[in-house]
Amino acid sequence: xxxxxxxxxxKSLFIDDAIAWEGSLNILSHxxxxxxxxxxxxxxxxxxxxxxxxLDEDMPSGSQTQEKCPEPGCDGYLVVRKRFGRKxxxxxxxxxxxxxxxxxx
Numbered sequence: 001x002x003x004x005x006x007x008x009x010x011k012s013l014f015i016d017d018a019i020a021w022e023g024s025l026n027i028l029s030h031x032x033x034x035x036x037x038x039x040x041x042x043x044x045x046x047x048x049x050x051x052x053x054x055l056d057e058d059m060p061s062g063s064q065t066q067e068k069c070p071e072p073g074c075d076g077y078l079v080v081r082k083r084f085g086r087k088x089x090x091x092x093x094x095x096x097x098x099x100x101x102x103x104x105x
């Protein structure tokens with residue numbers, strides 16, 4: 001993920017279905033950081049975060065499968081993608097504009 005041109009990695013931490021921490025902070029860094037962390041409390045809030053991040057699903061968006069793309073000459077693999085609320089398989093070379101293969105899940 002990129003934020004204003006800077007590299008950023010989002011992290012999430014769940015503690016006993018009661019507390020969730022979310023943000024870009026390296027939890028082990030001690031100083032000289034402009035990153036952030038947010039704390040959330042409550043079971044319903046944590047359940048919503050888990051649903052939104054697709055952590056409760058067998059195949060969350062962005063998961064790469066072991067299945068090779070069937071397009072002739074393509075060396076990519078199928079990746080779970082999501083658009084307009086629907087999931088589908090797309091080629092891992094899609095972002096490189098090398099292959100536009102897609103298939104319904």
